[in-house]
Amino acid sequence: MKRLVRLEVNGRTHEVTVEIGATLLDALRDHVGLTGAKKGCEIGACGACTVLVNGRRVNACLTLAVMAEGHAVTTIEAVAQGDELHPLQRAFIAHDALQCGYCTPGQLMSAIAYLNEGHTNAADPAVIREWMSGNICRCGAYPHIVAAIKELA
């Protein structure tokens, strides 16, 4: 059963017609045209689909599009300001925190949220690793990802 859903993404409203059971991830990628969020596992285990909903990081693959209606969704496409990279994006490049790049949008969204969550000892690598445990990197760039986040913590 399809339904018209009004999604607010990166400050703009998009009207999409999707199945009730369609995920926010599929709506973003296939209907809104924002393919930055990646589909790595579809069961919330890898974090490659991480987006912000009302500023909080969630797995878009576990969020139904219909349930995201009325909430502010932020994706990786909104992180840079035109050609001006976000400080965390610059840190990822400086620390070589990616190889294939597939997990990177999810890592960035998750890390941006982490830095905003105000954790005690936020620069402690052990704290970073624990609070980034929802994001997998199959290329093994973890030490560099942690270093990039630590730089901004």
Next chain:
Amino acid sequence: MLLSYARPRSIDEAIRSAPAGTSPTADDAHAYIAGGTELVPLMRAGIAEPRHLVDLQKAGLRTSIEHGVDHRLVIGAGATMSEVAADPTVGERYPVVVQALLASASPQIRNAATIGGNLLQRTRCSYFRDATFACNKRVPDSGCSAQDGHNRSHAIFGGSPSCVAVHASDLAVALCAVDAKLSLAGPDGKREIRLRDFYLEPRHTPWIETALAPRELIVEVECAADATSSAYVKVRDRASFEFALVSAAAVIHIEFGTIVNIAIALGGVAPRPWRLTTAENVVKGRPFTRAAVSAAVRSALSAAQPLRDNAFKIELARRAAERAVAVAGRIE
């Protein structure tokens, strides 16, 4: 195939919107959805096949965390795991609850998952979760693939020939240790039930997992225990974002070196959180020593019924329980 999606504006409307004659089991025609982190993967795997989704987001499901006198804590079932874990007063009065929540899932999942949904999550038994395998819980009387299969992650207490799956919620174990009560709302009104009575053992009907009646939902969780000295210990194959092999929640109250009160609940060992009541009764009123607690726990664990692959859980559970008590009692 989902036929409808409703976003009721009140709990009463949510309850009434469920077609009559539905039941709260996996093949339910109607399903409540709150965070969605459990139901969405179950639907994707074809294990849950609701026809009608009832979204509780706007139904006024309480999301508050309220603290009262005498350690009273009331948590709305709609509160997210992250919100409860971040509440400073919960951290002071019920550290076992915060520790259990932070040991669960990932930050992304905790931001969406609700307290009610966490308590109602289904087992992680890999045979249950894979529709190609026989499973009595999924399809009544079709057989249990775990009994003679890979049962390393399965129960050492409370199982039956029909089912040896364990309950996966860390929060449930912590709440069991603090004698929490659940407030339920349904077509016949509201009622309260002790969490310890809420979860049911499989026996011959493993598809009946809780005392939840058709169309009922959890609206609140209430605790009123002195849990300032409490702790949660979780043992698992990975350091994070992984379910428990075994876990232990301990609450202890010591005066002048004597155990005035103690509660020990195990996770990962049974279809429900498993209170070690006999161990608790042995050490209550006695001097608080690691050795005394360890002996009492070992004795309680002698009743375990291991399967082919999970006998290691007995010793692991003993150590987890001992450590949880030691941390709670501040001797570790």
